[in-house]
Amino acid sequence: MNADATNASTLPLLEINDATVLRGGRPALDRFSLRVEAGRHTAILGANGSGKSTLVQLVARQLYPLVPSDGGNPVRVFGRTHWNVAELRGLLGIVSPALQNDYTSDVPLEVFEAVVSGFFAARGLGLDHRVSDDMHERARTALEQLGAGQLIGRAMASLSTGEARRVLIARALVHHPRALLLDEPCAGLDPASRRRFLESLRVLARGGTTLLLVTHHVEEILPEIGQVLLLKDGRVLHQGDKAVTLTDAALGETFGMPVRVTRHGDWYHATVESP
Numbered sequence: 001m002n003a004d005a006t007n008a009s010t011l012p013l014l015e016i017n018d019a020t021v022l023r024g025g026r027p028a029l030d031r032f033s034l035r036v037e038a039g040r041h042t043a044i045l046g047a048n049g050s051g052k053s054t055l056v057q058l059v060a061r062q063l064y065p066l067v068p069s070d071g072g073n074p075v076r077v078f079g080r081t082h083w084n085v086a087e088l089r090g091l092l093g094i095v096s097p098a099l100q101n102d103y104t105s106d107v108p109l110e111v112f113e114a115v116v117s118g119f120f121a122a123r124g125l126g127l128d129h130r131v132s133d134d135m136h137e138r139a140r141t142a143l144e145q146l147g148a149g150q151l152i153g154r155a156m157a158s159l160s161t162g163e164a165r166r167v168l169i170a171r172a173l174v175h176h177p178r179a180l181l182l183d184e185p186c187a188g189l190d191p192a193s194r195r196r197f198l199e200s201l202r203v204l205a206r207g208g209t210t211l212l213l214v215t216h217h218v219e220e221i222l223p224e225i226g227q228v229l230l231l232k233d234g235r236v237l238h239q240g241d242k243a244v245t246l247t248d249a250a251l252g253e254t255f256g257m258p259v260r261v262t263r264h265g266d267w268y269h270a271t272v273e274s275p
């Protein structure tokens with residue numbers, strides 16, 4: 001393990017200080033700040049258009065913030081502002097709907113190849129990619145960890161939404177990343193698949209992978225998640241412990257409607273009330 005990877009275990013996983021991201025000339029994130037310590041599972045919750053996907057793209061280096069007056073970079077991942085993308089993926093796996101579209105498009109790609117090619121930061125294996133026994137084993141283990149081992153041999157384009165998502169998370173896991181950033185991971189799943197899928201995320205969270213979960217739904221906040229950030233119009237409305245942030249008032253403000261929050265064991269549920 002190199003020095004940077006060692007330091008990464010003690011530094012905050014993510015620090016964003018006063019970042020503004022413009023889209024279509026308007027701020028999609030507006031002086032946005034967030035700090036996530038390694039090991040502190042975090043949910044980012046907001047209505048449509050609140051800036052969630054922009055945040056994921058900012059962290060993934062697909063969008064860039066305005067340069068602040070001091071000329072610095074407002075985004076630090078494991079303490080560093082500069083990363084090469086392949087190196088970053090080894091520490092922070094990112095799975096988003098855009099990535100899923102990419103992998104389930106018409107280009108033929110088999111499930112195991114989609115996962116094992118994660119080692120080469122490539123989509124599929126090329127002639128110069130040598131898959132070692134260890135890589136083979138890690139890819140198979142990651143698929144099994146996500147309950148997707150039986151999908152080996154299938155074409156990515158033939159998988160259901162939930163199956164494809166499991167495969168892409170397995171692809172992110174082959175590096176044994178310290179953290180996973182998941183953008184709306186339950187979108188398109190039926191209630192039973194969603195619950196099974198959330199249970200597999202719980203196993204990862206308990207196994208030491210820090211989860212950053214971006215969602216519209218309070219019901220997806222796993223018991224392991226302690227910190228919640230509520231986002232509205234590109235700004236942080238509230239950030240803190242789950243018990244303090246998941247209140248009727250805070251969620252009502254987030255979604256612009258009266259909301260009733262109830263707790264069922266370690267899970268939360270939100271219902272929109274008649275105004």
Ligand SMILES: Nc1ncnc2c1ncn2[C@@H]1O[C@H](COP(=O)(O)OP(=O)(O)OP(=O)(O)O)[C@@H](O)[C@H]1O
Binds near residue numbers: 023028050053054216
């Ligand atoms: N390509 C784009 N060009 C211009 N504006 C954009 C673009 N993409 C997003 N926006 C705007 O940026 C803001 C934040 O969008 P973003 O997609 O980050 O929200 P979101 O919280 O992920 O929404 P959703 O829950 O609907 O996916 C919105 O006002 C949106 O209209």
